Structures are given as structure tokens and as C-alpha cells.
Amino acid sequence: MKNIVELNQENLELIPSSVLVPSYNRDAVKTSIVHIGVGNFHRSHQAFYTDELMNKYGVLDYGICGIGLLDYDRKIYNILKDQDGLYTLLVKGHDGSYVARIIASIVEYIFAPENPIAVIEKMAHPDIKIISMTITEGGYNLNKATGKFDYSNPVIVEDMKNPNSPKTVFGYLSQALKLRMLRNIGGCTIQSCDNIQENGKVIKNALLSYVEKAEPQLATWIEANVSFPNSMVDRITPVTVIEDSELLNNEFLIDDQWPVVCEPFIQWVVEDNFINGRPKWEKAGVQFVENVIPFEQMKLRLLNAGHSILGFLGAIQGYETIDEAANDEEIIAFLKNFMDIEVSPTLGDLGELNLESYKESLFMRFKNNHIKDLISRICYESSSKVPIFLLSTLKDQLNTGGQISHLAFVIATWCRYNDGVDKNGKTYSIEDDMSNILIRAAAYSHQDPVRFIEIEKIFGDLSKNERFKEEFIKSLKMIREKSLQECLQLMNEKVNVL
Ligand code: CS2
Numbered sequence: 001m002k003n004i005v006e007l008n009q010e011n012l013e014l015i016p017s018s019v020l021v022p023s024y025n026r027d028a029v030k031t032s033i034v035h036i037g038v039g040n041f042h043r044s045h046q047a048f049y050t051d052e053l054m055n056k057y058g059v060l061d062y063g064i065c066g067i068g069l070l071d072y073d074r075k076i077y078n079i080l081k082d083q084d085g086l087y088t089l090l091v092k093g094h095d096g097s098y099v100a101r102i103i104a105s106i107v108e109y110i111f112a113p114e115n116p117i118a119v120i121e122k123m124a125h126p127d128i129k130i131i132s133m134t135i136t137e138g139g140y141n142l143n144k145a146t147g148k149f150d151y152s153n154p155v156i157v158e159d160m161k162n163p164n165s166p167k168t169v170f171g172y173l174s175q176a177l178k179l180r181m182l183r184n185i186g187g188c189t190i191q192s193c194d195n196i197q198e199n200g201k202v203i204k205n206a207l208l209s210y211v212e213k214a215e216p217q218l219a220t221w222i223e224a225n226v227s228f229p230n231s232m233v234d235r236i237t238p239v240t241v242i243e244d245s246e247l248l249n250n251e252f253l254i255d256d257q258w259p260v261v262c263e264p265f266i267q268w269v270v271e272d273n274f275i276n277g278r279p280k281w282e283k284a285g286v287q288f289v290e291n292v293i294p295f296e297q298m299k300l301r302l303l304n305a306g307h308s309i310l311g312f313l314g315a316i317q318g319y320e321t322i323d324e325a326a327n328d329e330e331i332i333a334f335l336k337n338f339m340d341i342e343v344s345p346t347l348g349d350l351g352e353l354n355l356e357s358y359k360e361s362l363f364m365r366f367k368n369n370h371i372k373d374l375i376s377r378i379c380y381e382s383s384s385k386v387p388i389f390l391l392s393t394l395k396d397q398l399n400t401g402g403q404i405s406h407l408a409f410v411i412a413t414w415c416r417y418n419d420g421v422d423k424n425g426k427t428y429s430i431e432d433d434m435s436n437i438l439i440r441a442a443a444y445s446h447q448d449p450v451r452f453i454e455i456e457k458i459f460g461d462l463s464k465n466e467r468f469k470e471e472f473i474k475s476l477k478m479i480r481e482k483s484l485q486e487c488l489q490l491m492n493e494k495v496n497v498l
Helices: 010-014 040-044 046-057 071-082 116-123 154-161 169-182 199-214 216-225 242-252 293-317 322-326 329-346 355-367 375-379 382-400 405-417 435-444 466-481 484-497
Strands: 031-036 063-068 087-092 098-103 106-111 130-133 189-192 231-234 260-262 267-271 287-289
Touching (some): 046 098, 063 071, 087 242, 098 242, 116 169, 130 169, 154 169, 154 199, 189 199, 293 329, 293 382, 293 405, 293 484, 329 355, 329 405, 329 484, 382 405, 382 466, 405 435, 405 466, 466 484
Parallel strands (some): 063 106, 087 260, 130 189, 267 287
Antiparallel strands (some): 231 267
16 A cells, blocks of 8 residues: 655655655744735745745745634644645646645744734734735725725724724734834835735725724834835636545645645746845746836736636536636637737737737646636636726726727626526526625616626726627627627627628
């Protein structure tokens, strides 16, 4: 019988040589980064880059302390505790090859619901130079249409009342920064790693909005002592499934309770704006630039929007994973036209970057059928994603008089997606904090299509734009009358004729 090794520090030396293991002394690692939200993405991205730096260059002064804010984080907390912070990253290539590597850069973890004061103290510790986060698009507590901070959210109201046992990132950050100010230990960098245009600016504005009401005396100190770099983050990281753990068992003889799977591609473009120092991540491949906005725009409007499109269309067609949708010829032809005709004209100056090869590389990545990226992951919380990934492009095209037929069609497929049933009559659930509103609006839209785009919290006043309204109604009618396949054929033929 094969000897399967439980992953933890002590067993590292028993891990088979086919697996890359950390070559550095973990005891010598000093924690300088606090990261909120240790999900799969953080583990395949920032923690990977940091581990790379430690491994290849022996840079040991930027260890990560993970923080879990939500009750949901209890599972990862328990597992990382059990595995001494170690986990396996399984990188799966297009050709079916895979590489397993043990990541060891997360050296501490605090589960906030159990010990909020410990989290505040950790963030306020003089050694901490960076507080980074992946809290999802919805985690910034903004009105989806206006981008304004939502003071009415009951957890925000609670946090303002109970500053010593906060629940939100804003409660924690403001208390920690207050301590830093009172103790005179200087500021730090707050770094968002979420898929949001100008994510640094967004977290800054959201935090300052919170602080204005909760701790008004802190605002000017934050302005002077905290920096908020914008960044573009990228690596497709699906939900881990049982088959991944089994693969690790069978091929690499590792028993890891929660490994992470990802594609080989990785990118992180960061604005070099770190007030209290930073790791030399560039050695590990991170790009530091002066202006990250065009990179963010390109990625959000092409990759993330592309994902959402594959998600909505794929769900309606009864597909389960993104690669299935991306290998459907009509869907991919539609996606190509969407990108070329309606997104590319909105992208700013990309400098040296070759947009055509970037788009080509995206199709390759979407089609990787070894990454079983679930459509349900992509469609999860779409009400927070659509305004960022799609409506920003739509607004630009409307402003410049550019084409919008594909965009309108995509929004109509999102409406159709919210019917919750695929073309074969199989139902799926709508996982979204606005699911009630979405499902109801989609139901009403059968009689009165415009009802869907009248959801003000998402669309703002877009339903008053006659051009968009007309295109949307036309698309939704077509989707409800014909099969999606036929609709796509018609859309694709139309482009070919032009
Ligand atoms: C996805 C992203 O959640 C989504 O909708 O588009 O998680 C995507 O996989 C990553 O941003 C890739 O970098």
C-alpha cells in the first residue's frame, strides 16, 4: 500500500521529490503582511508570489498572516491550523500536465470571530507594513449603481456601535489604524486584490466614508499615512473539488484537506505606491507600473466580462463548466465579436501590450479543459460583478455612440439566466445577495421586458437610455422566442455580413 503523507511542517521531508517543497527556513520568516480573506485566489496568487520570493531569493521578511473575518472562514482556519499553514498548489496546464508545489508563505492565521482584538492588534503591530485583502467585489459595501458607500447596511451600523468587536473590514481597519495613530507607529499600505476598477481608490474611498462617521479624527491621518495602490490581479482559480484531493493522494501521495488548483498563467500589475516598504515581488514576476488603470480595464472588460458571458450563456445551454461553454463554437464566436467590436474601442492606451494576442491568450485559457471552472462560481454574486465587468463598457459605448448590440444581448441573457432554468428544463439556483430582486424582475420581464433593467440598484438610470432600452427589449424578445443557439447564429451571421 502507498504511504500517503498528511501535510504539515513535520512531514515536509516525507513529501515525494516530484513535489516542490519550500527550501527556506520557515522559523526565520517574519510576518509583515496581513491578508484578509484567505480564499483560493489569494492562495494561488499573492501567497504564491511571496512564496516564490522566499524560495528563490531567500527574502524572509514578508511572511503573511491570514485573517478570516467571516464564520464561513472557520473551515480554512481549522485546516491551515492543522497543516501548519501549508497547502498544495496544483497547477494544471492545457496539455493535461500538472505541477504540485507546497506553498509556505502563510505563517500565521487569525480567525476574527474568535478573537477580534487579536486581529486589531496584529494589524496595528509595528512590523506590519501591508494590509492586503481579497474580500470579493461585493465586500466593499458600495451601492452597485452609484458606487457610494452604503451606510444603511446593518453590519456597518453594528460596527459603528461596537468598535471593539467589529465584523466588517471597515470596522477592523479603522480600529487598527486608530491604534497606529495613537501609538505613533506610522502608517502602512492597504492593498485591495479584488477585481474592481481602481481597486486602491475604491477601498480608500470606502474606508474614508466609514471613518468620516465612525472615527472622524482619523481621516486626515489616513490621508497622510496610508497608501492604497491600485492593482490588476489575474489567475484563474476554480473551486477545489474532491477529484483534486484524490489526484494529490494518488499521484503525489499527499493528504491535503484543501489544496488549490489553478492555471499556469499568472499576472499582477501593481501601482508602485507602498508607503511603508514592500517585498521585491518584481523578482517573482510582478509588474510594478506608474499607471495600472489601463491594465485593470483590459482585464476586467475582457477576461472577467468574458467569464460572465460564458457563465450566463453556458448556464442556459446546460453546461456545467467554463471550458464547455468556451468550446462551443457559436458562443466563442459571439464572445470574439463582443470583444472586438464593443470592448476594444473602449480600452485606453495599453502601451507595448498587444491587445490581439492578449485576447487570443484568453480564449486559450477559457478553453483549458483541465481547469474545471464551475459556471456556478462565475455566476455567483453577478449583481456585484456585472456593473464592473459589463456596465462600465456599456456606459462608455453609449457615451461615444459606439455599438452596443452585444452588450445589450448579454444583459438580456443575464435576465434569462435569472429564470433559473436551462434549455433542457433543468433548474439551477441563483446565488446572489440580490437573488430575490433578480428572480422577481426576470419573472416580470416576461410581460414587460424593461422591468429587468429598471433594477435601479444595479442599472442606475440606464433604463432611461432609449438606445439601450430598445436594444435590450429587442434582444430579450429574441431570446425568449428562439433558442439561444439560433440567437447566437443570427448575431454571429449579422457580424459576418457587415
Ligand atoms: C471570475 C474571476 O469571479 C469571476 O467572475 O471572472 O474570479 C476570474 O477567474 C479571476 O479574476 C481570474 O483572474
